Amino acid sequence: xxxxxxxxxxxxxxxxxxxxxxxxxxxxxxxxxxxxxxxxxxxxxxxxxxxxxxxxxxxxxxxxxxxxxxxxxxxxxxxxxxxxxxxxxxxxxxxxxxxxxxxxxxxxxxxxxxxxxxxxxxxxxxxxxxxxxx
Numbered sequence: 456x457x458x459x460x461x462x463x464x465x466x467x468x469x470x471x472x473x474x475x476x477x478x479x480x481x482x483x484x485x486x487x488x489x490x491x492x493x494x495x496x497x498x499x500x501x502x503x504x505x506x507x508x509x510x511x512x513x514x515x516x517x518x519x520x521x522x523x524x525x526x527x528x529x530x531x532x533x534x535x536x537x538x539x540x541x542x543x544x545x546x547x548x549x550x551x552x553x554x555x556x557x558x559x560x561x562x563x564x565x566x567x568x569x570x571x572x573x574x575x576x577x578x579x580x581x582x583x584x585x586x587x588x589x
Contacts, residue, residue, distance in 0.1 A: 457545035458484055458520070459527025464538050467531065479588040483581055488517045 461480045464472035496513030500506060531538070561570030 456523050456527055457542060457549075459524030459531075460538055460542040460545060462524065463528050463531030463535075464542070466528070467535055467538070470538070475588040479584045482584055482588070484520070486580070488520070492517055 458477075458481045461472060461477045464470045465474045465477040492513035494513075495516045496509040499509040499512060504512075527534075527541070534541070561567065561574070
């Protein structure tokens, strides 16, 4: 939904969202989809499924994202006044997941420093995308 909202905002006249900002959002979400698919695929592979089946099911888990984005873009003309609220909702949902699920799990165990380093690398990557793409 976030990609659809930001792309719809970039396509609307009079909205202060650039195409580079929309691209940065899309690239950032695409990057986070890689570990998301791996989280689904790896346990399936560990349970004895083939590599291909695990990969396909992990990849299909993210199919709702482009479909939802396309739906939001198609409905953008009707929901233009709601675009900022939809984008805020999408951001809030991501914050909730990170705060409620990922941070507590990342700080458990003996290798908790790896999650901190991964967070720092991800943050630097997103800041680089922000600067490079405008």
